[in-house]
Amino acid sequence: MNRTHLPGILAMAAIVVASNILVQFLFGQWLTWGAFTYPLAFLVTDIMNRVYGAQAARRVVLVGFSVGLICSLIGTQIVGEFGPLVTLRIALGSGIAFLSAQLLDVAVFSALRNGSWWRAPLASTLLGSTLDTAFFFTIAFSANLVFLEPGNDVSWAAEVLPILGFGPAAPLWVSLAIADWSVKLGLALLALIPFRLITARLNPAH
Template identity: 80%
Template sequence: MTRTYLPGILAMAAIVVASNILVQFLFGQWLTWGAFTYPLAFLVTDIMNRVYGASAARRVVMVGFVVGLVCSLIGTQIMGEFGPLVTLRIAAGSGVAFLVAQLIDVSVFAALRGGKWWRAPLVSTLVGSSIDTALFFSIAFAGSLSFIHPATDVSWAAETLPLLGVGPMAPLWVSLAIADWSVKLSIALIALIPFRIITARLTRTA
């Protein structure tokens, strides 16, 4: 890796670390504060992809993946009120979701990079964010995947409640996933502004 990629590497590492910390703090009934920082990882990946290419973006993704693994490993060793702050299922879900979603984001962006400036970052982030949410919440909390780590108690996530408090009955983790996904989609739209500004500035100075 070259010094050229260092800002992207540091930004990705900071986002992953911050998200792993902030996910411990609730925001309302369905979200944590980490839900608002984690989607910025897609912004970093897309900026690197636009300015330096898919190879550079994948390198930054791998750094984020390694940092995330370290954070999860540390979290499994810290005991909270109800056990480890990070269970093995959450660690597995987080790692798999991040790596798969980010790499798909890179591929989709690369395929669309020749179109209008907003198409590649918007579509790639929407696709990546959707996959990220589906993989993480399913692996971490779905009862049908309890074989991943049978010792992890996720019965609380399977509690049946009105969807987001107002809809049809569904497991709690589904409401959490939909709320998280909604934030990701909202930030994907908002992030088009800094994406445009930052990439325009970097491509002028490159």
């Protein structure tokens, strides 16, 4: 690993660890604090891709994935009020969502890297974030996938309520997913500012 990649590696690791901790704390009715830190992983991936290329970005993604696995393993050993902090379904959903979404981000960014400076980071983050949200919440909470971990009671997530408290009726996990996805989309737009500033400083040619 090139030494110049170390800041990106450390940033990704810090984001993954922070998000795994902050996801335990609620923010309002539909979100956790982790929803505000995790999307920064896409910013790190995109900066690495712009400055050092797709291969470097993929390496940083694999580091983040490995750190996430370690966090999940630790979480399975910590028992909270309602059981282990991390269940098998959450671990599977988190790992599959992270790796799939981040690698999609790298691929989309690479395909669009020669266009306008904002197009690649915005499109790749929006698509990656959408895939991430869909994979994680479906795998972790959908009643259709209860066979993944029969002993894990996620019936609370299947409670039918108005979406976000005012929309059509749907399982609770759908509201959680939409709220999470909305934060990701908002942060994708805001992240264009630090993306532009950081990449201009590290790689003025771009």
